[in-house]
Amino acid sequence: MRSALKQNLRTFPWMQQIVCLAPLGAVLACLALFVGTGNDIAREFYRLRELHPEFTQGVRMFSAWTQNVFYAIWFILLVYGLRVKKKDLARRAFCFFVVQAVCSFVLVRILKVAFGFPRPYATLAGASIVPFSFEASQHSFPSGHTTTVAISACCTASLGADLLLSLFMGLVLAGLGFSRIYLGMHHILDVSAGLVLGAFGSFCFHYLCNRGST
Numbered sequence: 001m002r003s004a005l006k007q008n009l010r011t012f013p014w015m016q017q018i019v020c021l022a023p024l025g026a027v028l029a030c031l032a033l034f035v036g037t038g039n040d041i042a043r044e045f046y047r048l049r050e051l052h053p054e055f056t057q058g059v060r061m062f063s064a065w066t067q068n069v070f071y072a073i074w075f076i077l078l079v080y081g082l083r084v085k086k087k088d089l090a091r092r093a094f095c096f097f098v099v100q101a102v103c104s105f106v107l108v109r110i111l112k113v114a115f116g117f118p119r120p121y122a123t124l125a126g127a128s129i130v131p132f133s134f135e136a137s138q139h140s141f142p143s144g145h146t147t148t149v150a151i152s153a154c155c156t157a158s159l160g161a162d163l164l165l166s167l168f169m170g171l172v173l174a175g176l177g178f179s180r181i182y183l184g185m186h187h188i189l190d191v192s193a194g195l196v197l198g199a200f201g202s203f204c205f206h207y208l209c210n211r212g213s214t
Contacts, residue, residue: 013157013206016154017157017199017202020173021199024146024170024178024191037189039208041120042120059179060183066147066172070149070156071103074093074096074152078081078094078097095205096152096155096205099155102204103197104147108142109201111193113139116131116138119136120185120187122137123187141187141189142193143177143190144194146176146180146190147201147204153169153170154199157169158206
């Protein structure tokens with residue numbers, strides 16, 4: 001296991017992953033510096049949602065469907081890899097779904113329930129932290145959408161050597177992270193945690209792929 005981990009550290013596409021994750025990090029930093037954090041940013045985006053309903057609807061659709069598009073892409077890769085007997089591609093797609101299941105569903109759900117952080121709309125209504133809560137309004141931390149798309153974007157970026165693909169994936173991820181804050185579903189801290197979990201999931205994906213090829 002130790003040798004496989006060392007191999008993953010050596011072969012991990014660090015530059016691609018940095019380029020993929022950096023845009024959302026920049027967006028979060030700008031929001032914190034120029035708009036605010038906590039209730040400040042929640043109130044501002046609530047105001048903007050009321051002023052721009054059509055734009056808000058577009059953001060809501062982008063937020064809801066982005067992760068499904070990634071799932072469809074990787075499912076197609078899995079089926080294609082199996083049909084044409086490209087074992088490496090099929091294994092990578094299988095590892096992708098394993099990592100998504102563990103990180104985006106199991107780990108994220110455990111953290112959401114354990115921390116019980118209120119979502120921005122609930123915070124504005126006076127809600128406070130309720131650990132071990134099963135109420136959806138208390139499941140703000142971490143952002144599940146951000147975790148899912150961060151893993152998806154990083155894994156997809158690793159399919160090519162061109163940094164332009166990594167940058168494009170990073171812009172998609174940045175848009176998704178912004179959408180979750182804009183829609184009042186998550187705080188900056190929640191999206192930041194999703195970004196970290198996504199980076200962790202990407203590292204696990206490469207570890208599994210390398211382990212399976214040795």
